[in-house]
Amino acid sequence: xxxxxxxxxxxxxxxxxxxxxxxxxxxxxxxxxxxxxxxxxxxxxxxxxxxxxxxxxxxxxxxxxxxxxxxxxxxxxxxxxxxxxxxxxxxxxxxxxxxxxxxxxxxxxxxxxxxxxxxxxxxxxxxxxxxxxxxxxxxxxxxxxxxxxxxxxxxxxxxxxxxxxxxxxxxxxxxxxxxxxxxxxxxxxxxxxxxxxxxxxxxxxxxxxxxxxxxxxxxxxxxxxxxxxxxxxxxxxxxxxxxxxxxxxxxxxxxxxxxxxxxxxxxxxxxxxxxxxxxxxxxxxxxxxxxxxxxxxxxxxxxxxxxxxxxxxxxxxxxxxxxxxxxxxxxxxxxxxxxxxxxxxxxxxxxxxxxxxxxxxxxxxxxxxxxxxxxxxxxxxxxxxxxxxxxxxxxxxxxxxxxxxxxxxxxxxxxxxxxxxxxxxxxxxxxxxxxxxxxxxxxxxxxxxxxxxxxxxxxxxxxxxxxxxxxxxxxxxxxxxxxxxxxxxxxxxxxxxxxxxxxxxxxxxxxxxxxxxx
Amino acid sequence: xxxxxxxxxxxxxxxxxxxxxxxxxxxxxxxxxxxxxxxxxxxxxxxxxxxxxxxxxxxxxxxxxxxxxxxxxxxxxxxxxxxxxxxxxxxxxxxxxxxxxxxxxxxxxxxxxxxxxxxxxxxxxxxxxxxxxxxxxxxxxxxxxxxxxxxxxxxxxxxxxxxxxxxxxxxxxxxxxxxxxxxxxxxxxxxxxxxxxxxxxxxxxxxxxxxxxxxxxxxxxxxxxxxxxxxxxxxxxxxxxxxxxxxxxxxxxxxxxxxxxxxxxxxxxxxxxxxxxxxxxxxxxxx
Numbered sequence: 001x002x003x004x005x006x007x008x009x010x011x012x013x014x015x016x017x018x019x020x021x022x023x024x025x026x027x028x029x030x031x032x033x034x035x036x037x038x039x040x041x042x043x044x045x046x047x048x049x050x051x052x053x054x055x056x057x058x059x060x061x062x063x064x065x066x067x068x069x070x071x072x073x074x075x076x077x078x079x080x081x082x083x084x085x086x087x088x089x090x091x092x093x094x095x096x097x098x099x100x101x102x103x104x105x106x107x108x109x110x111x112x113x114x115x116x117x118x119x120x121x122x123x124x125x126x127x128x129x130x131x132x133x134x135x136x137x138x139x140x141x142x143x144x145x146x147x148x149x150x151x152x153x154x155x156x157x158x159x160x161x162x163x164x165x166x167x168x169x170x171x172x173x174x175x176x177x178x179x180x181x182x183x184x185x186x187x188x189x190x191x192x193x194x195x196x197x198x199x200x201x202x203x204x205x206x207x208x209x210x211x212x213x214x215x216x217x218x219x220x221x222x223x224x225x226x227x228x229x230x231x232x233x234x235x236x237x238x239x240x241x242x243x244x245x246x247x248x249x250x251x252x253x254x255x256x257x258x259x260x261x262x263x264x265x266x267x268x269x270x271x272x273x274x275x276x277x278x279x280x281x282x283x284x285x286x287x288x289x290x291x292x293x294x295x296x297x298x299x300x301x302x303x304x305x306x307x308x309x310x311x312x313x314x315x316x317x318x319x320x321x322x323x324x325x326x327x328x329x330x331x332x333x334x335x336x337x338x339x340x341x342x343x344x345x346x347x348x349x350x351x352x353x354x355x356x357x358x359x360x361x362x363x364x365x366x367x368x369x370x371x372x373x374x375x376x377x378x379x380x381x382x383x384x385x386x387x388x389x390x391x392x393x394x395x396x397x398x399x400x401x402x403x404x405x406x407x408x409x410x411x412x413x414x415x416x417x418x419x420x421x422x423x424x425x426x427x428x429x430x431x432x433x434x435x436x437x438x439x440x441x442x443x444x445x446x447x448x449x450x451x452x453x454x455x456x457x458x459x460x461x462x463x464x465x466x467x468x469x470x471x472x473x474x475x476x477x478x479x480x481x482x483x484x485x486x487x488x489x490x491x492x493x494x495x496x497x498x499x500x501x502x503x504x505x506x507x508x509x510x511x512x513x514x515x516x517x518x
Numbered sequence: 519x520x521x522x523x524x525x526x527x528x529x530x531x532x533x534x535x536x537x538x539x540x541x542x543x544x545x546x547x548x549x550x551x552x553x554x555x556x557x558x559x560x561x562x563x564x565x566x567x568x569x570x571x572x573x574x575x576x577x578x579x580x581x582x583x584x585x586x587x588x589x590x591x592x593x594x595x596x597x598x599x600x601x602x603x604x605x606x607x608x609x610x611x612x613x614x615x616x617x618x619x620x621x622x623x624x625x626x627x628x629x630x631x632x633x634x635x636x637x638x639x640x641x642x643x644x645x646x647x648x649x650x651x652x653x654x655x656x657x658x659x660x661x662x663x664x665x666x667x668x669x670x671x672x673x674x675x676x677x678x679x680x681x682x683x684x685x686x687x688x689x690x691x692x693x694x695x696x697x698x699x700x701x702x703x704x705x706x707x708x709x710x711x712x713x714x715x716x717x718x719x720x721x722x723x724x725x726x727x728x729x730x731x732x733x734x735x736x737x738x739x740x741x742x743x744x745x746x747x748x749x750x751x752x753x754x755x756x757x758x759x760x761x762x763x764x765x766x767x768x769x770x771x772x773x774x775x776x777x778x779x780x781x782x783x784x785x786x787x788x789x790x791x792x793x794x795x796x797x798x799x800x801x802x803x804x805x
Contacts, residue, residue: 005626009612009619016614016655348620351610351671354574355627356599513576 002357006365007372010339014373025377028331032381035323036388039316048078048096052087054103061104064138068112071134091117161281168274168281175274179267186260189253196246198239206232316389321473322445327381328404329439329466332411333418333432336370340419341428345516359508363416363501370412371405378404391477399476399483406493407469413500414465420507423516439466465496526588527552527679527710528573533582535568535734542568543734546582550727552679553708555701557721559758560731566714567607569731570683573712574604600628603677607684607714609668613657617648617667620656621674628675635674642670645700647693661688669697673704680704680711686720698724718755730758733769737761 014020049072057065069079082090090096099115114128210228213221316323343349343366352362382400386392415432422428440446442461449461461467472489475481483490528550535543543565550556550573558566571577572584575594584591586598594602604610611620618639625635643649646666651659656667665688672680685701686694694717701724704711715721721728722742729739738745738761742754749757 002627002629005623009615009623012619013612013614346612347606347608348610348612348624350576350606351604351624352627353576354594354599354602354604355624356596356629357627513578515571515576 002355003361003365003368006357006362007369010366010369011373014339024335024373025380028327028377029380029384032323032327032384036316036385039319039323040388046076046078047098048080048090049098049100050080050082050087050090050096051100051102052082052084054084054101057102057104057110058107060107061110064110065102067138068110068134071137072130075130088115091115158285161284165278165281165285168278172271172274172278175267175271179264179271182260182263182267186257186264189256189260192249192253194246194250194253196243198236198243201235201239203232203236203239206235316385317391320385320389320391321470321477322443324382324385325407325466325470325473326440326445328378328407328469329411330436331377332370332374332408333415333435334429335374336366336412336415337419337422337428337432338425339366339370340416341422341425341516344419344511344514345424350515353512359512360505363505363508366416367409367412371408374408374412375404378408395480396476399481400473402483403469403472403476403486403490403493406490406497407465409497410465410493410500413497413504416504417500417507420504420511423514439464443467443470445470463492465493468492525552526550527586528591528712529585529588530569530572530579531583531585533572533579533584535565535572535577536580541734543572543579546736548729548736548739550710550712552710554726555705555711555713555724557725557728558712558714558731559716559718559721559728559754561716561762564731565734566731567683570681570712570714574602574681598679600675601678603672603675603680605668605672605680605682605685607687609656609664611656611664611668611671614655616653616655617643617659617670618652620667621670624671625674630675638674638676639670642673646670647696662690662693665689666693666697669700678709680709682711682713682715684715685713686715686717694720718753718758722754728754730761732762 014024051069053065072079080096084101087096087099087101091099094117097116101113101115103111103113105111206228210225210232213225213228218225382392382397414435418431418435419428422431442449442464443466449458449467452458452461468489472483472486475486476483526549528548530546530548533543533546533548534541546569558569560566568577572579575584575591612623615623621639621642622635625638630638639652640649643652646669648663648666648670651663651667656664659667665685669682669685672682682701685697689697698720701711701713705724705726713721713725725742727739727741728745730737738748738757740748745757746752746754749760752760
């Protein structure tokens with residue numbers, strides 16, 4: 001069958017050309033190897049910082065500087081003190097990466113100025129990021145000290161409040177005892193009988209007896225009668241006097257009763273008041289417990305820490321999805337477009353044109369050849385990456401294969417489309433380069449689509465083929481998702497593949513009468 | 519049967535081809551009969567290859583019509599393609615593949631079975647004396663061998679219509695003779711052969727009809743006997759030289775005329791410019 005002959009021819013053409021074999025198979029492997037090694041050993045090591053003090057620093061500023069320098073040393077930065085001009089010069093001649101100029105605008109502040117080669121601004125940002133960590137750390141330390149002092153005060157108040165609470169309890173019990181005593185007094189006082197009536201003494205009867213004796217003219221008893229009358233009158237006056245006393249006693253009793261009644265009310269009110277104070281103290285004590293005890297919680301109540309959803313150990317692991325999808329896309333686009341244009345420029349083009357083989361057969365044969373070669377190449381690349389990352393497992397490969405096939409199909413047809421539209425390799429490479437640049441630019445590797453303001457553009461960017469592959473790979477590699485969960489991305493990639501296939505077919509139809517080889 | 523003898527296979531009526539402003543072919547009227555050998559002769563750049571590409575529908579004529587078996591030719595159908603063999607001027611093969619890989623590949627495109635391919639390939643390689651190169655990469659072979667490989671590729675599927683663009687180029691006299699004998703053999707088999715070449719002596723012996731093309735125009739066309747008779751039994755090369763010389767002379771005269779006209783135009787323009795400046799100076803001269 002013609003299709004097999006075409007596939008066989010494609011393989012033979014590539015394998016027989018040493019340069020093509022190298023460029024298409026060996027070179028990508030070498031690039032991946034270099035990238036893997038590079039990312040495996042990537043980190044901030046031996047970054048040289050020269051620093052210069054702009055003026056004599058205050059004791060406080062010097063302390064801060066020392067702690068900053070110590071911190072930087074712990075982060076493996078190499079620090080050397082020089083004067084200002086040397087500091088700048090060192091950066092210029094690349095003896096150092098960053099020049100740090102230290103000054104102290106006021107006694108308690110420290111100012112750090114970073115001088116960097118503009119082309120190495122990334123170092124400065126890394127340093128600033130680490131310094132800001134240090135500053136945050138310092139700020140937290142200071143806040144903790146201050147808040148601890150406040151907590152100490154609060155704790156003392158709490159202790160005192162506890163004591164006063166006890167005393168208030170005592171006061172309460174005493175007040176209630178007073179109340180009871182006064183109630184006793186009241187009841188006893190009320191029980192005092194102050195009732196007094198002169199009539200009860202029958203003085204009138206005595207007077208009547210004296211009057212009768214007088215009427216009887218008992219001459220010899222005149223003295224006695226007078227004495228009796230005088231005794232009666234004395235008794236009367238004495239009784240009158242006693243009555244007056246009883247009446248005063250009654251008044252005093254009333255006063256005592258009123259006063260003790262008021263004392264009971266007052267003691268009740270005092271107890272109520274003390275109860276209120278007690279409950280307020282209780283509230284203070286409750287409020288003083290809990291978070292107030294932890295100074296670090298108070299210093300930074302919102303603790304932020306970025307925790308990964310999956311545990312990766314190396315830098316390579318983090319960039320693995322992006323790296324695989326980038327290699328896949330780059331390799332496929334270059335591979336398919338260059339192969340297409342090479343076929344168009346080949347001497348055999350005219351004979352192929354005159355052969356009875358349909359255009360669709362040519363496209364299908366190229367697709368089959370490319371997908372076999374690229375799957376093989378991607379397998380080798382994945383195998384190579386697995387030497388550097390533990391994330392590549394047999395289960396990953398199983399889930400990766402369907403995604404790989406569909407992604408490769410999309411990119412192969414896109415590459416073919418570009419290959420058919422362009423007339424020479426240079427233009428073709430340029431177009432592919434711009435496509436790659438666009439895909440990369442709008443990918444999480446450079447500019448996440450989520451940051452784009454316009455909703456429509458954001459949607460387009462989210463569904464770009466590279467982003468779909470990258471996101472699906474992220475899910476499969478990091479979160480161990482099954483490929484079934486990625487059906488939406490797969491469907492979209494299939495749709496892309498269909499569109500690109502039609503575009504490639506149309507481009508071939510439109511340009512088939514161009515003879516590039518003369 | 520697909521082709522009836524002595525029947526017009528291709529007919530070109532007032533065919534012209536332009537690439538941008540450049541006219542490569544102009545007002546071509548030709549009839550190519552089936553079962554005959556048709557030669558298109560002319561110097562390099564005359565438009566021979568373009569004419570062949572129009573016949574294969576690779577190029578569409580800018581004006582005029584092409585007929586294949588009385589039907590307007592827009593696109594070669596699959597059945598015609600199966601019966602068509604083509605050998606390009608500079609070869610049409612994959613240089614990275616070996617001789618037999620190339621032949622096998624093109625044969626497979628025509629749906630030939632493996633045993634048939636092997637049989638035909640063996641015969642043709644032997645016929646063209648390149649059997650010992652069958653395993654060699656085509657890119658490593660000399661132009662002469664490459665030419666023969668290309669011819670084998672064109673003939674492997676035993677086509678009925680064979681179009682050969684400069685089949686004798688890069689070949690030594692012995693091989694030219696060899697190719698001629700193969701063409702003669704195909705002629706005997708009543709194949710329709712269209713050859714573009716400037717090897718007049720070789721063509722004279724193998725062709726039935728000829729068209730002399732010069733500067734994109736047909737100077738003369740018809741059977742070799744008729745043309746030779748018309749020009750007093752001169753050979754093809756002499757007729758060609760006579761026709762082209764006349765044409766060249768005419769062209770020279772035309773060129774001279776054109777140059778004269780251009781000179782005159784420039785003179786008039788210069789004169790008018792001078793007059794213009796004179797007129798400009800006139801008001802000042804009166805001061």
